[in-house]
Every structure is written in C-alpha cells, then in structure tokens.
Amino acid sequence: MKIAIIGVGIIGSLLMLKLEEEGIETIGVSLKSRTPWIGLIQSLLMKFPEDIEMAYRSRRLYEKLSRELNQELLRNYSSITIVPNTKLNIIKNLMKTWSNYGIDVKLLNENPTSLIIRDHEHLVYSRNSDALVRIDKIVNYVWKHFKIIKKKASLTFHNGKVCVKVNNDTLNTDYVVLCAGAGNRKLLKQLGLELPLITYKCQSCILYGKRLITDHIIYDYSLKFYTRPLWYRLPYIVIAGNGNTPPLDPDENDLKIEDWFIKEIKEKISKRFRKIHYIYGRAGFCETTPDSKPLMGRVIHNLYIIGGFNGYGVEIGPGLIDEFTKILLGKSISSYGEKYLISRFSNRNVLTSKLPESEAHEL
Ligand SMILES: Cc1cc2nc3c(=O)[nH]c(=O)nc-3n(C[C@H](O)[C@H](O)[C@H](O)COP(=O)(O)OP(=O)(O)OC[C@H]3O[C@@H](n4cnc5c(N)ncnc54)[C@H](O)[C@@H]3O)c2cc1C
DSSP states (O other): OEEEEEOOSHHHHHHHHHHHHTTOEEEEEOOOOOOOSSOEEEESOOSSHHHHHHHHHHHHHHHHHHHHHTSOOEEEEEEEEEEEGGGHHHHHHHHHHHHHTTOOEEEESSOOSSOOOOTTEEEEEEEEEEEEEOHHHHHHHHHHHSOEEOSOOEEEEETTEEEEEETTEEEOOSEEEEOOGGGHHHHHHTTTOOOSOEEEEEEEEEEEOTTOOOSEEEEETTTTEEEEOOSSOOTTEEEEEOOOOOBOOOOTTOOOOOHHHHHHHHHHHHHHHSSOEEEEEEEEEEEEOTTSSOEEEEEETTEEEEEOOGGGHHHHHHHHHHHHHHHHTTOOOOHHHHTTBGGGGTTSOOOOOOOOSSOTTOO
C-alpha cells in the first residue's frame, strides 16, 4: 500500500511518522510553511471528554517521540486559568474529569500572583497539565528523513479514483490523504467537493512587560486571551494571542499582524499586567469546522482527510492520528475517535462560513 500525504505541516509530519511505524509506504507533497521554534501549547485542560482523552494520549506520544528522536521536544509548565463567575460551575465539573487523568488542579482562595484579578473572577492553578512542544523539530526531522516532493499539489479524478498532480506529473498511489490545513478546502474544490471547513487567520505576538508572568501558561477566559513562556526564556517576555478573527480565505502573502489585533491584545493584557509593549507578531491560517472539532475519515473513493484542527492541532493531533491510522488500515476505532468522524455532519446542512463562537480547546 502506498499513500500520498498532501500537506506535510504539523499533522502531515506526525502522520508520516505513524505510518512508517505501521510499515506503510508514504510520499509527501507539500509546500513548506513556517513552523515556529518557540514551542506550541499542549494542554490537557480541554472541555470535551474526547479532546481530554486525545490530549492525554498525545502527551504520551510526544514523550515517546522525544525518546525515539533523542531530542527535548516537550517541556512541562504549570498553568493559571482565570475564570469569570459565569463559568465557575463549568470549571468545577471539569476539574473532576481532569483529576481522573491525574491532573493536579485546584481553585485558589487567594491570589498569590502579580495578576490583577477582579471580584467576580477566580483563579485555577494546575501543576502538571500543560506543556510546550517543539513541533518545528518534528517537522524538520520528517522533511529531512522522508520522501517529500516540495511542490504544490492539485487533485484530479482518474479512472474512478483520486490522483495527485504535481506540475504535469500524476502520482500513482493507492490512497490520498489530505492534511493541508487551511489548504484543504481549495484542494477539495478542484474535485467539485465541499466539506464543512472554514478558514481564518490566527495571530500571536511577543510582548514585553515588567509584571508579565514568564514561567506559567495563563488562560484568561474572562478577558479572552492566553500568554505563554518562550521556549528560550527571556526576562519580561511572553507570547500572547486571542484566537478570534473573522473567516478569511488563506493567502500566504498576507501573514501580517492586523492593527486591530495589536490594539486589542495590548488593551486586554495591560488590564492584568499593567504596562506592556508589543515587540513582534506572527500570523498563520487555520481551518475549523462548525462545531470546532477536527474531522477525519473517507471523503470519496480513495481520498481521506484529517483536518479542521483550528487552534489545537498540536494539543490533540498525535492522539487523533492514531485513530485515523486505524481507519486507513480498516480497523475499528474507539468511541472517542468516533466523535471526530466526518459522518457527524452528514445529516445536516452544515456548509457555513460562520466561525464557531469559541474554539474547542477554549472554555
Ligand atoms: C500563530 C499561531 C499559533 C498557534 N498556536 C498553537 C498552539 O500553541 N497549540 C496548538 O495546538 N496549535 C496552535 N496553532 C494551531 C496549529 O498551528 C494548527 O492546529 C495546525 O497547524 C494544524 O496542522 P495542519 O497540519 O492541519 O496544518 P498546517 O500545519 O497548516 O500544515 C499544512 C501544510 O500543507 C501545505 N499545503 C497547503 N496546501 C497545499 C497544496 N495545495 N500543496 C502542497 N502543500 C500544501 C502547507 O504549506 C502546510 O505546510 C497555532 C496557529 C497559529 C497560526
């Protein structure tokens, strides 16, 4: 069996590694995207049970990969979550589930931090739920060691199956897997197909401030932002983002940070940490689904997809890839994996261009 992997970014790289483990031959076709060297968040503090399970499994898989590649891919961090009164009961219920996964999480009665907290807000402290993952090291490893055609792919029908075209050449593979992130929609369109996928721009930035907390990840569900340490720790510096942007078609020439984003993030974060300065920003394109969870499964003939990861591909990617690989191998998947099947959208008119109100990994 030979599988063409279209898009070797975060998911494509992890999938190629998994398929190699299963003894399956792959060929990647991908444009290279910029993978940050800062470490991306991998947290178990999710709200859907299937996401918590996938994040838990992903953590174990990153640990295994770190040992196999003999590299420090993962660094653990404690986190502080700011919760408004309106979400207190939700978080109290989630804390029970999180504890079942061995997470040491507690509601604080006092504020031992430098954060400015208001009367209607609460602090949740978690000791072993969060990590930063050097996904760039994984992607770079795969690009170096696997067969990848570094070109743009397109899709076409040929003799009743889907084939990949690169320039004028057609690749001869048994299966085609789409994991081109925000590029998936365009590729599907080439076959006259559409799935409930919505693309948008996701932005984050580096901030400087004397009161910033640089050794914890902060999730603020009251003002709606997060901050995280840099992998290489520098005094008074964090990365921050908010995740809220309108739907937008991907354009790799438009990776600039929007002025409104800088203004908004500065306003929000100075409410917690007083004076801060914007240093540098970075944007990328993501895709989501109407219920904000990824989708996976067979699309048509020999074409499969695993996509729609919005802002949490690193968090649950490896766990979901394990389930997806079972589908490719014709094996049954777990009840957790079933929650991500494309078939969940089959009975409803779900083709929409509206973004879900919050992302799956946000409370
Ligand atoms: C600023 C920012 C911060 C983020 N922070 C986090 C975080 O902390 N934690 C987390 O879990 N997630 C985070 N995310 C989200 C995460 O990046 C996505 O969930 C993840 O990238 C999805 O992986 P993917 O492989 O599906 O897509 P991508 O990583 O986008 O990879 C898709 C690949 O396909 C290629 N491609 C597209 N079209 C074609 C084509 N026609 N032919 C060939 N190649 C093609 C692209 O060039 C790219 O290399 C962040 C995203 C951004 C933008």
